[in-house]
Amino acid sequence: SKSAKTLSDINPNSTILIPEDNFMVDVILEPYTRKYGVKLVHDGDYDLIVNPVILDDKVNQIFSTIFAGVGIDFNKKDNEIYPLINVPLNWINSFLEMDGKSKIKNVNNDEIASSFMEFLEDVAPQYRENVLKASDYIEKKLEVK
Numbered sequence: 083s084k085s086a087k088t089l090s091d092i093n094p095n096s097t098i099l100i101p102e103d104n105f106m107v108d109v110i111l112e113p114y115t116r117k118y119g120v121k122l123v124h125d126g127d128y129d130l131i132v133n134p135v136i137l138d139d140k141v142n143q144i145f146s147t148i149f150a151g152v153g154i155d156f157n158k159k160d161n162e163i164y165p166l167i168n169v170p171l172n173w174i175n176s177f178l179e180m181d182g183k184s185k186i187k188n189v190n191n192d193e194i195a196s197s198f199m200e201f202l203e204d205v206a207p208q209y210r211e212n213v214l215k216a217s218d219y220i221e222k223k224l225e226v227k
Contacts, residue, residue, distance in 0.1 A: 088164050092130065094118040098163070099128035105183055106174055107134050110165045133162045138171040139190045141210045142199060144217050146192035156221045170210060 092098070092114055100107050100122050111132070114120040135143075147155050158164075166174070175185040188196070202209040 088167050089114070091163055092118065092120060095120065096129040097121045097123055097127060099123055099125070099131040101132060101134055104132075104134050105178065105181075106169075107132055107165055109177075130161050130163050131159075133164050134166055135164060135189075136166045136171055136174060137169055137210050137214065138199070139188050140167060140217075141213045142188060142190040142192055142195045144213055145195035145198055146190060149192070149194050149198075154217055154220060156217075156224070158221070167214070168211065 089110075095118070098111065098114075098120055100111065102124055108122075111120065111122055115122060144154055147153060171186070171188060178185055199210075206212075
């Protein structure tokens with residue numbers, strides 16, 4: 083699944099700090115509690131922390147910082163996991179809607195970035211994943227220097 087490759091850092095019996103009210107994070111991580119003995123907590127000591135950023139928000143943030151002339155903001159931390167980073171907003175909302183939950187909206191809503199994303203959606207529907215891959219590639223190359 084789209085989340086599995088980003089969750090490979092989870093070790094058996096890890097304690098993971100998760101956000102209080104994030105149904106999708108709960109759904110994605112629940113199988114790890116059964117299969118690997120992972121403990122999900124809302125406070126206290128932890129080995130890993132969940133960053134619940136979704137694909138659309140991350141791509142919007144990348145475009146927003148580029149258009150602002152700041153460049154790409156690399157702020158990943160070693161103990162963070164990103165279970166939703168490869169999951170687009172429309173997939174999440176489709177799942178939430180089927181489960182009778184409220185839809186969510188993008189957190190990052192830079193108007194220029196959003197407009198550019200709408201344009202790209204029409205000409206290259208897979209652009210989100212490619213932008214994220216490009217950002218990760220650049221981040222890795224900068225770490226080597």
